[in-house]
Amino acid sequence: MLVHICCSVDSHFFLKKLAQKYPQESLQAFFYDPNIHPFSEYRLRLLDVKRSCQTLGIVLHEGAYNYEGWLEAVRGFENEPEKGKRCTICFDNRLEETAKKALELGENVITTTLLTSPKKSLSQLENALATIARKYGLESVAPDFRKQGGTQEQFALAKEAMLYHQDYCGCSFALRVQREQQKRWVDELSSPLRPQVLPSSIEERIALYEKVMDYEAEATPFRLMREKFLNYRLLRGWVRKSEGSVLPSYILFYSTCKKERIKSKIEFIAEGVGYFAKEEARFLSLECFNAIAHARYDSVKEMLQNPPTIACEIRVREAICGRFSFSLSPLIVLDEVEMGGYELCVESKSYPDIRENLVLIG
Known part of the structure; x- marks a missing residue:
């Protein structure tokens, strides 16, 4: 089975549950998310997914970062709401590449960790998976691991594993709406005037999680603690x-x-x-x-x-x-x-x- 990966918080929990539900399946992971912007955020999420897959013993494949292609695919749907037509196009874009990768790897079943995201529509994802799988002669599975306290278990597991917990799906169009509703400035889409790592920037988080991986490799005990600041x-x-x-x-x-x-x-x-x-x-x-x-x-x-x-x-x-x-x-x-x-x-x-x-x- 080839599992499309969106982020470590979703994938860590989803892959564990998949292994329990389908013990006969050999799982491989595929990180294909050209929707994530900016590229530094993409690098950060990929870094933590690598860390998660290494911990779980799952082989990870990385797709191309085709942001221009993704923008072209969603052109005209920039103002669609969450769970609207833009999301359907985005799912199709990512799952079609997953299906192609599955054929390349000789896998005959596909699924996606997006199914565990509380902000995504299960029916939308089920339909996208089934449609893409039929197109390429594959099977699809869409287990609902959210029910019966699954979402709470997922977040508890992510906290225990000290995974990077992003607070937007990756899409810059959805991010702008989300920040407007939160009355927050969209600092994810800003860059420093000077070549400098700024506090709470994506670049600072990348350096932090690279250090996390080093400490884990050295078996050095540590914790990640959150801090409020100006x-x-x-x-x-x-x-x-x-x-x-x-x-x-x-x-x-x-x-x-x-x-x-x-x-x-x-x-x-x-x-x-x-x-x-x-x-x-x-x-x-x-x-x-x-x-x-x-x-x-x-x-x-x-x-x-x-x-x-x-x-x-x-x-x-x-x-x-x-x-x-x-x-x-x-x-x-x-x-x-x-x-x-x-x-x-x-x-x-x-x-x-x-x-x-x-x-x-x-």
């Missing part, structure tokens, strides 16, 4: 001297302004820090930043191309604004800080978020 994203920003051109500038993490653009002047400079008359903004000379951060940047341009870590930026903020005060004042690094007028633009978002931390035990 997250931040810089959307755009720049600085220029009054009546002058834009200056190379580096805006530190948590820099927040009430207004997008502010014109004012530096009132005084102390130890390489210029104090702006508005928005409690402070301008740091590159020499000042290097001294606090123990860095060796020759220019702000170099800093933009090879940015410090967020942890380093926060340490500099604590040194400038005080260790025990949570500051959102704009902190901007310039090559040189001079008296006079400046225009400052900072467009950013600060929002409550949750991230996972890896805690070693013992």
Whole structure:
């Protein structure tokens, strides 16, 4: 039997149940999900599926990431609701590739872990499976493992195995609607302005789960613990001297302004820090930043191309604004800080978020 895999939370439970229900079947897994966007999210889900299949002893095959082909398939149905026509097309797209892979591997039965997802329609999936299977001369099975507390068992198993529990199906169209209903910003679809790993980003999660796999391979005891925190994203920003051109500038993490653009002047400079008359903004000379951060940047341009870590930026903020005060004042690094007028633009978002931390035990 070839099992189409959508994510580790669904597949870990589904594969265990399948093995119990069909003990005579040899199970193989197929990860084909070109609907997942962005590609970094695809990589993260595939990484955790590999981890799950390795634990269960299931052979995993990966299909191509044909996102352009998937977009073309659902063109015109972007505004369909969850469980609507777009979902049917999406199921057909993924299950047809599963059927082709089954023929290639010599398997004669197909199914999908999507059947365990509480947000998906069982009848929609059953019909899609049956139709695709008939088209390719295969059999299909669509067991309902959700009933009799199955969904609760599934989530408990995922928590015990510390699997990556995503909170959207992967489709960017469904994600936008979901975030609008939650009144949350869609940070999954944003990218950093600089080559930097941001807190609670997909890239940070990939690094975390790679470490998880290393610790599991080494049999190192650990737990994944969730943490609430204030997250931040810089959307755009720049600085220029009054009546002058834009200056190379580096805006530190948590820099927040009430207004997008502010014109004012530096009132005084102390130890390489210029104090702006508005928005409690402070301008740091590159020499000042290097001294606090123990860095060796020759220019702000170099800093933009090879940015410090967020942890380093926060340490500099604590040194400038005080260790025990949570500051959102704009902190901007310039090559040189001079008296006079400046225009400052900072467009950013600060929002409550949750991230996972890896805690070693013992």
